[in-house]
Amino acid sequence: MSTTEEYLANNETYAATFSGPLALPPARKLAIVTCMDARIDVYAILGLRRGDAHVIRNAGGVVTEDTVRSLTISQRLLGTRKIMLIHHTDCGMLTFTDDEFKREIEEDTKIRPPWAPEGFSHLEDDVLQSMRRIRVNPFIPHTGSLRGFVFDVDSGRLTEVK
Template sequence: MSPQTVAVLDDLLAANVRYAEAFDAGHLPREPARRLVVITCMDARINPAAALGLRPGDAHVLRNAGGRVSDDVIRSLVVSTGLLGVTTVIVMHHTGCGMAAISKRDVQAVLSDISEEHWEAFDLLAIEDQHQALREDVDAVLQSRLLPPLQVTGLIYDVATGRVQQML
C-alpha cells in the first residue's frame, strides 16, 4: 500500500475506535423501522441520512454511480421487500451528477485495455436527461416482476442547497 493509503486507513481505523466506544445501536433490528429503501448516487457530497432526516435503523440505503436502478439494486430490493418488510422506495437523483457528464465511450477510452467483448454486455447507465432517467428508475422498480407492489417516489437532491424536490 502507498503511504497515503496507509495514512487514510490509519485515520479510518482510529475513527472506528472512537465510534465503537460510543456505539449504542447494536440492539436495532435488521428490518428498517420506516420500511423504507433509499436509492441514491455514490457522490460523496450526498449524505442521504442527513438530507432526509433518517437515523440508524430507519432505512436501507443503496448507492451506486448515478443512483440508478441496476440489476444489483433490484437484487437488494428483492431482499429488502421480500425478507425485511420494506414497502416504500425513494429513488433520489441529484443535480450536478457526474453520470450526466460521461458516456460509455469516455470510460472505454480510459480503460482501453478491456476487450470490446466485455464492453458489449456493460451498461454504464449514464444520464442524458435527469428527469427521464429518474422516470426510468422509478418505472424499473414499479415494473419489476420480482418485487411486490410498492410505494415509489422520485426525488431530486440539489447539491448546492441541500434541498430535495419531489418529481414523481
Template sequence: MSGFDGIAHAGVAMVTCMDSRIDPLRMVGLEPGDAKILRNPGGRVTDAALVALVLGVSLLNVSRILVVQHTRCAMASAGEAELQARVGERLQQDASWLSIGAITDQRQALRADVRRVRSHPLMPAEVEVGGFLYDVDTGLLGDPVG
C-alpha cells in the first residue's frame, strides 16, 4: 500500500495468533496504518515479539499494546507432547525436539505475557498493556486479562 509512513497512527501494537479467523484491525475498529500487528502460533509474547514491541514503542509511535489470544486455538487444544506427536505424524518425522509452545491455561498465559511486556527493561511504564481473549464464534473481544 502506498502512502503509508510505517508508524502506528493509532498508537497500537497487537500480538495475536496466526489463525486465519482473526482480522486484527477489524477486531478493534482500526484501519491499515493504525497499528503494528505481530502474529505467531497462540499469540504469545516471544523474544522476537518483545524486540518488535520495544521497537514499536521507541520508534513507531506505539503507546498501547494488546496481547490477544482466542477461543478454539490449536495451541490450547492439547499439551506439548501431543502437539509434537501430531506434527511428527503429519510430516512423518520425529518432531519431539520442536518447541511448539502449547498453552495449557490461556488466561494464565495472557497474564504471564502481559507481565513479560510490562517488566521488560526497555518498556516505558506509561505504555498501556492489556491481555484479551477473542471469541472466534461471536467476534467479540473479552474483558481484559492480566
C-alpha cells in the first residue's frame, strides 16, 4: 500500500467516529504561524481542539507576503485577534544560505528563482524579525497580543522569545 493510500485508509477510520460540524470562525480567535517541520504536531503541542485556531505553516514559519495574506483573511474575514508565532530548534532553514541555495537551483534548472528562500542563521533573531514584519504590516489590524516562541524538537517544550 502506498503512503497516500495508507493515509486515506486512516481517514476512513477518522471519519467513522467523527463528531460533527463546527463553525467556520476559529473558536479561540487565534492564528498560529509556524514551520512545516514534520515534528511539529501543532494540535498536540498546544492541546488545541478542533475548531480552535487557524494554523499557518511554511518553510521556517517565516512571515512572507503569503503569511500576511493569510493573517489578513484570518483577522478581517474570520475574526481572529491573537497571533502565536513558533519557530523550532534543528530547523532546516538554519542549514543553507539563500545565495547558495539559489545557485544550486539555477545550476540544476537553468532558472534562478525570483523569490527569496528565506534561510536564516539565528533562531531567536528570526522570531523577532518575523514579529517585526507582522507589526509593521498595514493590512493586519490586530497585533497587540502577538507573541513569539521557539519549540524544542528534542524536549517538546516551548520557550518565549522577547
